[in-house]
Amino acid sequence: MTIGQKIFYLLEEQHMTQKEFSRRTGISTTTISDWRKKNTNPGSDKIMAICAALDVTPEYLLSGVTEDSDRGRNVDYMVIPKGTEERELIELFNSMDWLEREHMLEYARRTIEKKAQSCYIDKTENKSMVKIAEFCDIEVFMDSEFDGDPLVEINYLDDNVQGSLQLLEGTILGDFSKYVLPVITAWYEENKNLLIKMWIDHKIEMIPAWE
Numbered sequence: 001m002t003i004g005q006k007i008f009y010l011l012e013e014q015h016m017t018q019k020e021f022s023r024r025t026g027i028s029t030t031t032i033s034d035w036r037k038k039n040t041n042p043g044s045d046k047i048m049a050i051c052a053a054l055d056v057t058p059e060y061l062l063s064g065v066t067e068d069s070d071r072g073r074n075v076d077y078m079v080i081p082k083g084t085e086e087r088e089l090i091e092l093f094n095s096m097d098w099l100e101r102e103h104m105l106e107y108a109r110r111t112i113e114k115k116a117q118s119c120y121i122d123k124t125e126n127k128s129m130v131k132i133a134e135f136c137d138i139e140v141f142m143d144s145e146f147d148g149d150p151l152v153e154i155n156y157l158d159d160n161v162q163g164s165l166q167l168l169e170g171t172i173l174g175d176f177s178k179y180v181l182p183v184i185t186a187w188y189e190e191n192k193n194l195l196i197k198m199w200i201d202h203k204i205e206m207i208p209a210w211e
Helices: 003-015 018-025 028-038 044-054 058-063 085-095 098-119 181-201
Strands: 127-135 138-143 151-156 163-167 172-176
Touching: 003 028, 003 058, 018 028, 018 044, 044 058, 044 127, 127 181, 138 181, 172 181
Parallel strands: none
Antiparallel strands: 127 138, 138 151, 151 163, 163 172
């Protein structure tokens, strides 16, 4: 988070308008708006006035760290190695504007919520479904007890639609859209023999990623 971004974060946190912030610091509202629009930082000569208006120390505003402030002590830090997907994700997030960040966070929250809602445990019969594949927002589960007809459970995360796929006939049951059904069918045709073998051998294994 840049200094400019941190200032706007503090303004929102303190419910302070740019007009009020301008009055307290003597900095024009146009200059303040430019920090957000152009993703720039205030000059060093304005730091003390900004800190006084926001009631933070220069150490916190510049680095987020201060020894004599609860705000500084409550800041968490995370060390993420360069070249990792996690580092790339955070760098991409930092390069976004505020609206893009909100959209990204909302998508991430909805994805987590949908995954949390997909619980494949049949408590009535005490059967556990084991995930064997995931592709194109589709999860595939197989019964580890191999009871009943050979089939797998299908969960489409994006629409939170659940159904099943009969391994011998290739019949797909469930309210899947016309766009999702061909994807499931193509995946089944490519992995049919392996799926049936897993069921016959009573041996579950993770199927390699498929696109």
